[in-house]
Amino acid sequence: MREGVMGQQATILVTGVNGQVGYELLRSLQGLGRVVGLDRAALDLDSPDAIRRVVREVKPTIIVNPAAYTAVDKAESDVERAQRLNVQAPALLAEEAKRLGAALVHYSTDYVFDGTKDTPYVETDTVNPQNVYGKTKLEGEQAILASGCDHLVLRTSWVYGTRGKNFLLTMLKLGAERDEVSVVADQIGAPTWSRTIAASTAHVLAQATHAADRGQWWAQQSGVYHLTAGGATSWHGFAEAIFELSSLAKRPVVKPIPASSYRTPAIRPANSRVSNDKFAAAFGVRAPDWREALALCMQ
Structure with missing residues (x-):
């Protein structure tokens, strides 16, 4: 592997740097090598030719790809674009990496899981996505594994941050406008701050870039891992925590409702909890509890 040469500086190509995770990655990865951050204007992941051309020009030793089609409900009717961004783009990035x-x-x-399990999902559990977003993300995973490139596939959940479209920003907007907000209380998961994902990724890539034999490091560590905040709550619990920590003059009442009362185009799993034990064992890193991270984010 080319980056296995001792002393060679890593070149890290980061896609989607205007997105929630990409924005944080651009900052967290500084100091690990030459970081080349590209937004959609610089790298159009809808275009196979652009992907090949840019990767061959940059010649990265590590590609970090947070860019994706993440509009879960819209994906149900925009299947082709979801496939291009979530399946074809990562497949091409993997091919070029190889x-x-x-x-x-x-x-x-x-969302690669169906949510019917009673306990947190582990990486070896049977996948059974229930919506287009989950199906395309799973196909993207499978394409990467099939390529034979060195890889880390990091499954996360309920991502939020201070930019883009996410549950935190939606709740703060609704909370400022309404006296009461109805929120689903029977879907459970781990709200995960985009900065937690970026910081955890940086810890791992620091290990990779400082390894005595980088090629051997990747050979040993390549695989699928779960990476979410610690603990779990419902969307209702997440909303209540947001309002508790917010600076809103008047907190809205958060009314718990069942998912059956809030119909969406995409089916969402009732249980989105995943175990982070494999990630912690492999890299010695465990993300903070979701409440702790939310408090830091909202500061």
Whole structure:
């Protein structure tokens, strides 16, 4: 592997740097090598030719790909674009990584599971996505594994941050406008701050770039891992915590409702909890509890 040469500085290509996770990655990865951050204007993941051209120009030793089609409900009617961004783009990035002798870090989702398990999902559990978003993300994972490139596929959940479209920002907007907000209380997961994902990724890539034999490190560590905040709550519990920590003059009442009362185009799993034990054992990193991270984010 080309990046296995001792002393060679890593070149890290980061996609989607205007997104929630990409924005944080651009900051967290500084100091690990030459970081090349590209937004959609610089790298159009809808275009196979653009992907090949840019990767071959940059010649990265590590590609970090947080870019994705993440509009879960819209994906139900926009299947082709979801497939292009969630399946074809990562497949091409993996193919180019393999050709260069580079590694690919890619983010996936808890939505690859159907949510019928009573306990947190582990990486070896049977996948059974229930919506287009989950299906395309799973196909993207499978394409990366099939490529044979060195890889880390990191499944996360309920991602939020201070930019983009996410549950935190939606709740703060609704809370400022309404006296009462109805929120689903029978779907459970781990709200995960985008900065937690970026910081955890940086810890792992620091180990990779400082390894005595980087090629051997990737050979040993390549695989699928779960990476979420610690603990779990419902969307209702998440909303209540947001309002408790907010600076809103008047807190809205958060009314718990069943998912059956809030119909959406995409089916969402009732249980989105995943176990982070494999990630912790492999890299010695465990993300903070979701409440702790939310408090830091909202500061």
